Amino acid sequence: MYDLQKAKALRMADRSEREKVQLELLRQHLRRAMGIPYYLKNLTVAGVEIDRLQSLEDLAGLPLTSRQDIDSNPEQFGLRDEEACRDIALTSGTTGDAVIVPYTENDLKRLAFNEAMAYMGAGVQKEDRVLLTVTLDRCFIAGLAYYSGAVKLGAAAIRSGPGQPERQWQYINDLKPRVIVGVPTFLYELGCWGQNNNIDVGACSIQTIVTIGEPARQPDHRPTPMGAQLSELWQANLSSSYGATEFETAFCECTEGVGGHVHPELMLVEIIDEKGNVLKEGQPGEVVVTPLGVEGFPLIRFRTGDVARLHTSPCRCGWTTDRLGGIEGRLAQRLKYRGTTLYPEAIFNVIQCNSNVVCGYVEVRKAADGSDDITVVAAADSKVSGEALADSLQARLRVRPVVVVRTVAEVKKVMSDDGGRKPKKFFDLR
Numbered sequence: 001m002y003d004l005q006k007a008k009a010l011r012m013a014d015r016s017e018r019e020k021v022q023l024e025l026l027r028q029h030l031r032r033a034m035g036i037p038y039y040l041k042n043l044t045v046a047g048v049e050i051d052r053l054q055s056l057e058d059l060a061g062l063p064l065t066s067r068q069d070i071d072s073n074p075e076q077f078g079l080r081d082e083e084a085c086r087d088i089a090l091t092s093g094t095t096g097d098a099v100i101v102p103y104t105e106n107d108l109k110r111l112a113f114n115e116a117m118a119y120m121g122a123g124v125q126k127e128d129r130v131l132l133t134v135t136l137d138r139c140f141i142a143g144l145a146y147y148s149g150a151v152k153l154g155a156a157a158i159r160s161g162p163g164q165p166e167r168q169w170q171y172i173n174d175l176k177p178r179v180i181v182g183v184p185t186f187l188y189e190l191g192c193w194g195q196n197n198n199i200d201v202g203a204c205s206i207q208t209i210v211t212i213g214e215p216a217r218q219p220d221h222r223p224t225p226m227g228a229q230l231s232e233l234w235q236a237n238l239s240s241s242y243g244a245t246e247f248e249t250a251f252c253e254c255t256e257g258v259g260g261h262v263h264p265e266l267m268l269v270e271i272i273d274e275k276g277n278v279l280k281e282g283q284p285g286e287v288v289v290t291p292l293g294v295e296g297f298p299l300i301r302f303r304t305g306d307v308a309r310l311h312t313s314p315c316r317c318g319w320t321t322d323r324l325g326g327i328e329g330r331l332a333q334r335l336k337y338r339g340t341t342l343y344p345e346a347i348f349n350v351i352q353c354n355s356n357v358v359c360g361y362v363e364v365r366k367a368a369d370g371s372d373d374i375t376v377v378a379a380a381d382s383k384v385s386g387e388a389l390a391d392s393l394q395a396r397l398r399v400r401p402v403v404v405v406r407t408v409a410e411v412k413k414v415m416s417d418d419g420g421r422k423p424k425k426f427f428d429l430r
């Protein structure tokens with residue numbers, strides 16, 4: 001398992017061949033999950049007979065697991081075998097308390113394999129050096145994942161960590177990494193710092209950007225305004241990735257940039273509607289994942305709370321695996337505005353097309369008629385009017401919420417006030 005050459009073959013294989021392998025992996029995964037109190041009880045109550053599963057479609061008959069299920073029964077999840085535990089990760093806790101996610105030795109190998117395949121898809125070679133501007137500490141998993149993936153692939157990792165642009169540029173100039181991994185906002189600031197310090201950013205050694213933590217691609221596969229600015233500034237190819245600590249798996253785009261490839265040994269993905277029905281290819285809905293092979297924190301049909309679409313057509317890169325499109329928003333952040341349903345991400349993607357707008361957040365309150373009363377707060381130091389931004393929202397999204405413009409410092413203070421890992425972009429006052 002987790003052999004890179006075999007993995008390549010599985011990604012080129014016929015769907016039926018691949019599904020046979022996945023069905024066996026699913027059976028193994030379910031047997032392992034029965035060792036966790038929560039699933040022993042729930043799968044037994046649901047009458048699941050693992051050996052009777054005939055195809056991957058049978059997965060849809062198994063119960064779903066929500067973040068609320070985990071939050072209200074934390075002692076029922078996760079392996080309680082201290083001897084098997086090698087690393088303890090904590091979720092970033094955008095909702096509820098942080099969850100403890102124990103990793104076994106095999107989980108760490110799985111993690112390295114996941115990111116090695118991600119790099120391979122993004123065109124990273126053994127000869128490459130990879131500058132990691134993500135943190136490896138504070139019980140954060142993405143940094144460790146991208147580090148161990150680079151090592152597994154045979155490339156060289158440069159563990160720079162976040163912040164300190166001057167030092168980052170020193171590493172770029174001295175060590176000539178061809179690949180950089182980081183959060184879009186930070187990579188953009190790093191590029192701007194270079195420009196302001198007379199560095200020819202587009203001519204530096206970086207040719208591939210792998211982004212984490214924030215979407216850099218829209219549902220139609222066009223880059224987000226931030227993604228487009230990154231490619232332009234660095235003159236580099238962009239691969240956007242999506243993952244979460246709970247499900248221990250990431251989806252990363254290949255060089256074609258048409259959705260994050262689903263790694264068939266590691267994951268089964270479904271898209272469901274509000275009633276829990278599985279949707280067809282290309283329809284937006286909640287992403288539900290079953291991360292195969294996880295030992296420390298096995299999950300079955302975990303509802304991510306994120307909205308996206310699944311694409312099943314073969315990719316131009318030669319891999320025939322499914323691809324998950326750009327995250328369209330969080331289900332809990334869905335806005336209802338005069339008959340239109342939308343997510344804050346769509347608003348940010350429009351207002352950030354204005355080059356004066358640096359970032360922004362959305363506040364939502366309940367209006368008297370039961371719909372949502374939306375206020376958009378945009379951060380800009382140079383001249384831009386809220387009216388002009390509201391016009392662009394009207395033109396692109398057919399909604400016209402109130403748009404307020406404040407200074408970048410004011411907005412950033414509000415967005416970082418709760419001290420979380422990610423800036424807060426959504427304030428739900430409903």
Ligand SMILES: [Zn+2]
Nearest residue numbers: 254256315317
């Ligand atoms: Zn591809």
